[in-house]
Amino acid sequence: MHTIILLDVGNTNVKVGLARPGQGLVSCYALATAPGGSLDTPDAWGLKLLDICRVENVAPGEVGGFVASSVVPPMNPVLARAAQRFFGQEVRFAPGQGPGGIPIPIANSYARPAEVGADRLVTAYAARELCDAPALIVVDFGTATTFDCVLGEAFVGGLICPGVLSSARALATGTAKLPHITLEPGPARADGGLDIGSSTSQSLNLGLIHGFAAMTGGLARRLAQTLLPGRETEVRVLATGGFAQRIAGVCPEVHEVREDLLMEGLWRAWLAAQESPAP
Structure with missing residues (x-):
């Protein structure tokens, strides 16, 4: 059963949620968006996401996708590179159209x-x-x-x-x-x-x-x-x-x-x- 990683990128925190078909949201974590006043590198964010998956007993290969909502545009390429390097996945941002985005049905x-x-x-x-x-x-x-x-x-x-x-x-x-x-x-x-x-x-x-x-x-x-x-x-x-x-x-x-x-x-x-x- 694939796990989907949900990312709520805010000015203060990035909330990371794990959800699964049939179960919905199963866990949620909050990490500082810019610890020390500056954004972390894609590698640092990739390792943070890997640590969360380890705590939840989720292997990288069991992650079936990323969905993000972001109000901090500089974080978007950071998370995209982290997801690609460490999980082999693209981040789909909401709202958005086409294969790289997730439309919001409202x-x-x-x-x-x-x-x-x-x-x-x-x-x-x-x-x-x-x-x-x-x-x-x-x-x-x-x-x-x-x-x-x-x-x-x-x-x-x-x-x-x-x-x-x-x-x-x-x-x-x-x-x-x-x-x-x-x-x-x-x-x-x-x-x-x-x-x-x-x-x-x-x-x-x-x-x-x-x-x-x-x-x-x-x-x-x-x-x-x-x-x-x-x-x-x-x-x-x-x-x-x-x-x-x-x-x-x-x-x-x-x-x-x-x-x-x-x-x-x-x-x-x-x-x-x-x-x-x-x-």
């Missing part, structure tokens, strides 16, 4: 479709495949916080806001007296209220997590009013990304957390391409 209604980040389109497609609500809002807590809207069978656009981690780093830049930020929401209150921070550390953590939760809830409600006026309760909100679980825990507007939504989208896009191969 209509793209952006004013300039080519401007949509690959990650946003793939997660929108995955959400549409997993949920039959008439309209969806996908909130991705990554380097940036994105709100992607799906109406019917089309990606219609969304919002791009600051990210949780980048905001925390911005607070810490040049402020030596600020304590370490753990980004923990603290224990939930029985009355649903918000604790008042009694220390600088607690104030920072509560402010970031609950601040982003309030932003998420408020923007989701407004977007729902725009997507389905008068039928806002039919809009489903899905959260994904590294901080999704923590923020969803204090944001009742989020209906479901799917931490590996983009990986799910890459896997489903690969399956769809197998069923309808490009001419």
